[in-house]
Amino acid sequence: MATQTTWRTSAARLAAEVAPAGSRWRGPVASTPRHLFVPRWWDTPPGVGYGQWELHDGPSDDESWFAAAYRDQTLITRVAGGHADHAASGALTSGRPTSSGTLPGLVVRMLRHGEIHEGVRVLDVGTGTGYSAALLARALGDGLVTSIDVDPYLVEAAAARLDAAGLRPEVVACDATGPLPGQYDRIVSMVAVRPIPPSWLAALRPGGRLVTVIAGTSLIVTATKTADGAAAGHVARDWAMFMPTRSGADYPPALGDLAKDQDGERISRGRYPVVDAGSSWELRSMLEVMTSGGIEHHFEESEDGRRTAWLAHADGSWARAGAYGSELPEVHQAGPRRLWDLLDDIREHWLLNGALPLYGARAFVWPDGAVGLARGGWRRVIR
Known part of the structure; x- marks a missing residue:
């Protein structure tokens, strides 16, 4: 098993790559053991078309595990209804990705668009592996961070892995397009939506800021809630693509x-x-x-x-x-x-x-x- 020194060295190198010097996010990336959040993942075997996936088991090969976990890349953790955690060793599967560990550089960019600072209460939409919630909890403290996902298993697994990393933000299983479990100063979404759920504006405090991607596009919308209950902002001169929200185990x-x-x-x-x-x-x-x-x-x-x-x-x-x-x-x-x-x-x-x-x-x-x-x-x- 890799040592504390090994993962900290890898995380520090990743932090220097994805967070500019002086960024409030460099410290959280450098101090978060991303490998704990992606112990197993799906990848496309060489020479095989997209949509075909092969299981990778991290603990059985530390070198490959750390190379994948501390590279600025997305790791697919769930394909159709099958999570990598539940697959047999050497398994193959097919289908569309339904959850992932988003590449850290994109997570950091979305958080930076959120203009997050000390004292703000943040809703992280799309728990996934729990990595974005981990960065938020490192930066703000557990009590100011709530993370939600529609998939109860993802919530359960993320909470356990956050706990193993010494972090305990609130992690809740709920449909992001329905009622939300609180009031927030920031809503940052790691899933794509179209349109923006009305519940987000209802849960956003006056002057609060939301950041999301429009489903099917690369458009990052940032907007601040106004006194009339609406929000105003702009499309960032940046781009991202996320999986859209879903209500079931798989997409239609x-x-x-x-x-x-x-x-x-x-x-x-x-x-x-x-x-x-x-x-x-x-x-x-x-x-x-x-x-x-x-x-x-x-x-x-x-x-x-x-x-x-x-x-x-x-x-x-x-x-x-x-x-x-x-x-x-x-x-x-x-x-x-x-x-x-x-x-x-x-x-x-x-x-x-x-x-x-x-x-x-x-x-x-x-x-x-x-x-x-x-x-x-x-x-x-x-x-």
Whole structure:
């Protein structure tokens, strides 16, 4: 088993990487044994596509455990309904990640957006492994930190691991989209939401600050509660993506082969080459904002250079675009909306204006959770 000196040396190196000199978060990162919070995790084996996972057991290999735990990377701890803690040695599984130990650098960035200082009471939304609650408790003390997660096992495991690290913040199992267990000066979310739950504004004290990511996008919204019960702020000039909130053990089934091979109701020539919009965070975010959200993306590039992208939405809209290299694609579309046309409209706006209006936009959060965005003459409401 690795020694105290080993993990402290590793944690200090991680702290220097993710927290600037003078940051209030450097000390908490350096003094928190992250390996305790991720004893087992899922990873994609070499040469295997995303969605296939292999179990890693930390205590059986200290060197690999510490290399993973003290690297600035996300470690997937739960796939579909299966937590790594409960898997048999050498297990393989498939599905979408449903919980993780978020990369420490992102945790620190979200906490910095929260403008957290001594004496504020903080709600950490999305307990996960408990690591973000640990950093908060190190910085503020146990009594000012509450952490919530929808998954009772995650709460139980995180509380035990926090206790093993000498930390005892309040950790509660509850649905973050429903009533919250207190009143807070700061709400910092490590899960994505759309819209912002009304209960967050109700639980936020006047002048309190919330920080969250809009589901399906990379938009970090920061807002301060105003006297009328709403909140005002902006979209940070920063980006992040988190798993969305869930109410059950897994997310609803993917849309699957909705756009895979069938002919579209409309077949046309695209205006721009095929792009992997799912991995282009700004394009993806703008498409989510300009629609009702929930678009699924898939992209493939064959050895001969053919690029194919699929978009699908639960309302039945889908699009498939395919072409070689920089050629203009043949586009198949069907359903109530033409998703690829919307994407091409966004790309045209980008080319004509040199940027999209998302990052730095003013943000207004109404008591019902809807978020209004505004920049220059551009306006949009996220519901």
